[in-house]
Amino acid sequence: MAYGMHHAMDLYKTREATYEEMAEFHSREYLDFLQTVIPADMDNAELNERIAGFNFGDDCPVFDGLFNYCSHYAGGTLDAARKLCNNQSEIAINWSGGLHHAKKSEASGFCYINDIVLGILQLLRLHPRVMYIDIDVHHGDGVEQAFWSTDRVLTVSFHKYDKDNFFPGTGGLDDTGPPNPLNPGAHHALNVPLHDGIEDNEYVSLFQSIIGPCIRTYQPGAIVLQCGADSLGCDRLGCFNLNIRAHGACVAYTKSFGLPTLVVGGGGYTPRNVSRLWALFALPATVRHAQARESQLEGVSGVGDAGGAGAVAVHQGAPSVQMRHIPPDxxxxxxxxxxxxxxxxxxxxxxxxxxxxxxxxxxxxxxxxxxxxxxxxxxxxxx
CATH class of the missing domain: 1.20.5 (Single alpha-helices involved in coiled-coils or other helix-helix interfaces)
Known part of the structure; x- marks a missing residue:
């Protein structure tokens, strides 16, 4: 409100996602558990095995109103995707979304329902190909896994990678999709592993050198951009040395292609930086002077492996898909x-x-x- 953003955008109160909508990706057994579990169950020895099976614990605690919370943020992403499908907007934002670690039948990394997957599935009803870009400090493993065996979604993740010491320990440079070249999803996952302390110029240059060729080669009909703020310097769980200007440059570059873009939030554990970043993304012209602290870490190293962009060359052209009937809804x-x-x-x-x-x-x-x-x-x- 202080920056007058409400005058520059349409604000919508979204509805909750329904059980059936969330079941488009998540298993019904898992959704039934989310609907019925209560905090007291965590201390029930008889339920320990079932709770552990869904990966609930310290990183994914049970709290009152859990299912309603999941329904609200998932509904926001679904409605944002539908605004794009209806040509009501070129860009739709749901900052409460972006929970990219959740799996089909498992919570993970503070994520319970994978609203990103649900949003992409909605976009795929209209667009033959969707590109997913993740600039959270953690690997977008849940989204990558969901579309591992399809060529209709290209996932690109820029993240800190340390197999043994940094969550989730996935997203190595060689993880490019199924190893079988006959699988449609082969070479449709692109991971850019990074080391601690990468700074603005290096990050933005790397982002543009990879995303530009990917978009021009893959030719997506829409883009989903996960903007986790934990890749900023000073984040309590992050380890990069990025200013909000680097994130803003990545978003601006993505927008420059003029494709329908769904923007979601994600990680971010230093609230003042999260609010500044979201304001910058929402309306860059009015908050160009807002800044996070310039530096947190010494630039111990930058790109995890040189040659991450080399995987782009594998794509010879956009895969052809048969256009599907658009559901009347x-x-x-x-x-x-x-x-x-x-x-x-x-x-x-x-x-x-x-x-x-x-x-x-x-x-x-x-x-x-x-x-x-x-x-x-x-x-x-x-x-």
Whole structure:
């Protein structure tokens, strides 16, 4: 609000994702568990095996309202994807999304429902190919795994890589998809492993040298960009030395291709940096002076392995796919959402009228004076 961003974008209150929508990727057994588990179950010895089977524990605790929380952020990403499919916007943002570690039947790394996978599946209803870009400090393993055996999604992840000492320990340079060259997903996962302390110029140069050829060769119909803020310097769990300007440059470069783009959040454990970064992404022109601290680490090393861009050369051209019929619900989504917004607005206005009662304008003025009592730079017009 302070930067006036609400004047430059359309803001939507999203609905919760339904059980059936989340079941497009996640197993029903896992969703049933999310619906019924409560914090007290963590201390129930009889449920230990089942809880461990879904990978709940210190990194993925159980808390009250867990399923509703998952439904809310997943619904935001689904609605954002639908805005793109309906041509209502060229860019749609859901900062509460970006939980890229969640698997089909398993929570992982603070992630319970993989809203990114759900959003990509929505985009694939309309677009033959979707490109996923991940600039979180952690490898986007859940998204990569979900689309491991398809050529309709190209996943590209820039992340800290240390197989034994940094979560999730995946995303090596040689992890490019299924080893069988006849598998459609072969060479459709691109990982760019990085070491501690990489700085702005090196990161942005590497990003552009890889993403540009990928987009031009793969020719995606839409892009999903995960913008985890934990790759910034000063993050409590991160280890890079990046300023928010580096992230902003990566986002601006991605936007320059003019493709429908779904932007989601992700990691980020230093709140002031997260808020600055999200503001920069949302409206760069108005927050160009906002900065995180310039440096945190000495540049001990940068790119994990030279030659990460070499994998791009494997793609000889965009894979051809047969266009699928667009489900009729896509075309009616806009009308449904607008109708729901109007109904909610009317309900809120009716509730406000009930609270106000039949009071006169004089009564309202008195209530306003009570609320403003003691306020003002001169003390206090109504004291």
């Amino acid at each position: 896509i075309m009616g989504l806009r009308e449904d959402v607008e109708r729901e917004i109007e109904e909610e607005k009317a309900m809120m206005e009716a509730e406000q009228e009930d609270k106000d009662g039949a009071g006169s304008s004089g009564d309202k003025w008195s209530r306003r004076k009570d609320l403003e009592k003691g306020l003002g730079v001169r003390g206090e017009l109504y004291t």
